[in-house]
Amino acid sequence: MSKVLEINNVSKIYGEGDSKVTALDNASLSIEHGEVVLIVGSSGSGKSTLLNMIGLLDRPSNGKILIDGIDTTTLNDDQISSFRNKKLGFIFQFSNLLADLSVLENVLLPRQIGGTNHTAEKEARDLLKAVGLEDQMHKRANKISGGQAQRVAIARGLINKPSIVLADEPTGNLDSVTSETIVQLMKSMAKKLNQTFIIVTHDRPHFGVVDKVITIKDGKAFEGEQPSEMEVFA
Amino acid sequence: MYHIHYILDYFIIFVEYRLILAKRMLFNKKGSLIGAVLAVTIGILVIHVNFVIFQGLFDAIVRDISDYRNGDILVTDDADYIDKSDLSIVSWFERIPYVQGATPRLSSSAEMNMTKNGKLIEETRIPLVGIDPFRDIKASTVHETVSEGNYVFSRNSIVLGSNVAKDLGGAEVGDSIKVLVVDRVGEDQIRRFTVSGIAKSPGGQGFDYTAVIHIDTLRDMMGRPGDTSSFMVKLNDPSKALELKEFFLQSFPNDDFLAETIEESAEEQLAGFRSGIAMISMIGYFGMMSSAFAILTIQMMLVNGKTKEIGIMRAIGAKRKDILIIFIFQGMIIGAIGAGVGTAAGLGYTFYAKETKMSFNNSLPLEVSYNWEKIIQTALTSFALAIIASLYPSYRATKLLPVEAMRNV
Numbered sequence: 025m026s027k028v029l030e031i032n033n034v035s036k037i038y039g040e041g042d043s044k045v046t047a048l049d050n051a052s053l054s055i056e057h058g059e060v061v062l063i064v065g066s067s068g069s070g071k072s073t074l075l076n077m078i079g080l081l082d083r084p085s086n087g088k089i090l091i092d093g094i095d096t097t098t099l100n101d102d103q104i105s106s107f108r109n110k111k112l113g114f115i116f117q118f119s120n121l122l123a124d125l126s127v128l129e130n131v132l133l134p135r136q137i138g139g140t141n142h143t144a145e146k147e148a149r150d151l152l153k154a155v156g157l158e159d160q161m162h163k164r165a166n167k168i169s170g171g172q173a174q175r176v177a178i179a180r181g182l183i184n185k186p187s188i189v190l191a192d193e194p195t196g197n198l199d200s201v202t203s204e205t206i207v208q209l210m211k212s213m214a215k216k217l218n219q220t221f222i223i224v225t226h227d228r229p230h231f232g233v234v235d236k237v238i239t240i241k242d243g244k245a246f247e248g249e250q251p252s253e254m255e256v257f258a
Numbered sequence: 259m260y261h262i263h264y265i266l267d268y269f270i271i272f273v274e275y276r277l278i279l280a281k282r283m284l285f286n287k288k289g290s291l292i293g294a295v296l297a298v299t300i301g302i303l304v305i306h307v308n309f310v311i312f313q314g315l316f317d318a319i320v321r322d323i324s325d326y327r328n329g330d331i332l333v334t335d336d337a338d339y340i341d342k343s344d345l346s347i348v349s350w351f352e353r354i355p356y357v358q359g360a361t362p363r364l365s366s367s368a369e370m371n372m373t374k375n376g377k378l379i380e381e382t383r384i385p386l387v388g389i390d391p392f393r394d395i396k397a398s399t400v401h402e403t404v405s406e407g408n409y410v411f412s413r414n415s416i417v418l419g420s421n422v423a424k425d426l427g428g429a430e431v432g433d434s435i436k437v438l439v440v441d442r443v444g445e446d447q448i449r450r451f452t453v454s455g456i457a458k459s460p461g462g463q464g465f466d467y468t469a470v471i472h473i474d475t476l477r478d479m480m481g482r483p484g485d486t487s488s489f490m491v492k493l494n495d496p497s498k499a500l501e502l503k504e505f506f507l508q509s510f511p512n513d514d515f516l517a518e519t520i521e522e523s524a525e526e527q528l529a530g531f532r533s534g535i536a537m538i539s540m541i542g543y544f545g546m547m548s549s550a551f552a553i554l555t556i557q558m559m560l561v562n563g564k565t566k567e568i569g570i571m572r573a574i575g576a577k578r579k580d581i582l583i584i585f586i587f588q589g590m591i592i593g594a595i596g597a598g599v600g601t602a603a604g605l606g607y608t609f610y611a612k613e614t615k616m617s618f619n620n621s622l623p624l625e626v627s628y629n630w631e632k633i634i635q636t637a638l639t640s641f642a643l644a645i646i647a648s649l650y651p652s653y654r655a656t657k658l659l660p661v662e663a664m665r666n667v
Contacts (some may be wrong), residue, residue: 076661079573081573081660081661082659082661101577101578102577102578102579105572105575105576105577105578106575106577108573108574108575109574109575109576110575113574114573114574116570116573120570121570122279122567122570122571123286123567124279124282124283124286124567125278125279125282129278132275133275133571133574134574134575136274136275137275137571137574137575137576137580138575180574
């Protein structure tokens with residue numbers, strides 16, 4: 025398998041002098057194409073910071089992030105936007121759809137932003153069918169339930185066939201039954217499309233067996249599950 | 259062919275989603291949309307109302323001066339009197355197809371007295387105008403202002419302006435009036451006239467403060483046979499006034515004629531109005547600027563209310579310029595709707611003013627016109643101002659960092 029993501033000695037430091045906070049401290053990791061990876065850790069450990077770095081929503085203070093072999097730290101703002109559009113998909117905790125658009129339009133949006141649209145509508149419809157929302161396509165995004173919104177977000181995250189789909193607490197705002205559905209959907213889509221998923225979660229047990237778990241503790245990244253962290257979750 | 263289709267398709271898709279998003283975001287905030295559109299509409303309406311009233315008033319005064327006194331061209335002479343025959347000048351003008359009529363007039367001032375109810379009433383320094391009854395009605399509409407009786411029709415008939423009649427103790431049609439004019443050698447010439455009519459013009463630009471008699475009678479009294487003070491020339495097509503004036507002066511190179519268009523001859527009377535209208539227009543444009551500030555405020559609120567959406571769009575790949583364009587599109591939509599509604603409302607008001615023959619101070623009928631150049635200029639200015647007003651909020655929207663915006667998500 026080829027490496028889809030390589031993070032080399034990435035740090036993120038906020039503030040200066042006495043108020044300096046190291047949110048991420050020399051984190052290094054690599055993820056193979058098609059893997060489902062969980063990032064776990066306690067609140068404030070640096071999980072979301074790491075996800076923001078991988079998602080190119082924020083720039084690291086030091087280190088390199090390579091996606092599909094491209095050093096993203098050298099890209100300018102416009103190139104980063106295009107890169108995010110083509111190579112990355114996003115699923116957020118809540119309110120992640122544009123309320124002014126329909127379900128179908130939300131799924132189509134990344135493709136429209138990218139400017140390539142020949143087969144987009146058919147693909148969007150297929151994806152919505154795959155996530156079980158073919159009958160909700162023309163509803164306004166704010167007229168569907170939280171679980172349905174997350175399924176739309178999954179479809180939107182997949183529309184551009186990105187290298188990585190990043191999910192930040194995708195079940196954080198859902199009840200346990202809906203959470204289970206969303207987790208299973210993401211895992212099945214990952215398997216079906218051979219799609220890399222990187223998921224930040226507090227909800228470790230719901231995800232069961234995954235390809236890799238990365239634990240963030242005090243800004244440092246560890247591959248594998250730390251027993252101490254598991255105790256916290258339990 | 260395929261490539262053209264592809265490029266067009268790409269262009270439509272590329273622009274379309276931003277336009278759709280701009281429209282949806284705006285139309286889903288109906289209060290803000292209505293507020294912004296109203297701001298533009300009111301700005302335009304103020305300018306239209308100002309234009310109808312003040313430009314209408316200005317044009318009405320120009321119309322009345324032209325219709326009653328100066329015509330489209332006023333011919334005078336460096337020396338106060340023109341000694342060329344009426345016939346030659348009038349004929350020269352009337353052979354030109356777009357000349358409606360030309361008429362001579364002679365001006366003087368007089369003392370008048372009359373006995374009313376056994377009481378002698380005297381008035382001095384009353385402007386007196388001699389007219390040719392047959393030619394005057396072709397070149398002027400002042401005869402239409404005679405509200406009682408008839409216009410001058412004989413050598414001994416006199417038409418009194420309503421204010422002159424009032425000053426003479428309420429002179430009426432049929433009354434006998436003694437008129438004194440000092441002739442060219444300084445001797446008093448007195449004649450008795452019968453009042454044939456009372457003139458009262460709407461707006462008072464006519465002969466309300468003047469007395470009118472037959473031009474030949476006045477010439478006799480003044481001892482100036484054949485002399486004329488001015489020729490009033492009325493055209494079917496006033497836009498040709500300048501051209502005809504030049505032609506006239508070239509045709510009489512050896513005379514000391516002065517020929518002026520209405521703009522030139524009435525300049526003194528109109529100068530004050532011109533600056534007044536300019537000031538009122540400025541106030542209108544300041545109103546439009548206030549509308550732009552209202553749009554700016556409303557759009558800032560829209561941007562602040564869409565922080566999350568901006569963050570989501572940036573996260574899924576929208577560039578700063580995409581965000582900029584979305585909010586500029588909103589400014590364009592506000593500007594377009596506002597300009598459309600404002601112009602429609604303004605035209606509606608203009609139509610109403612024209613159809614109802616709106617008058618100033620219940621007397622002077624406004625000269626209401628559709629000035630399409632001004633209407634289009636106003637609409638385009640407000641549209642442009644709406645876009646300019648949206649630039650700063652749009653720029654602010656692009657400055658939102660995705661990671662900051664996403665904190666709210």
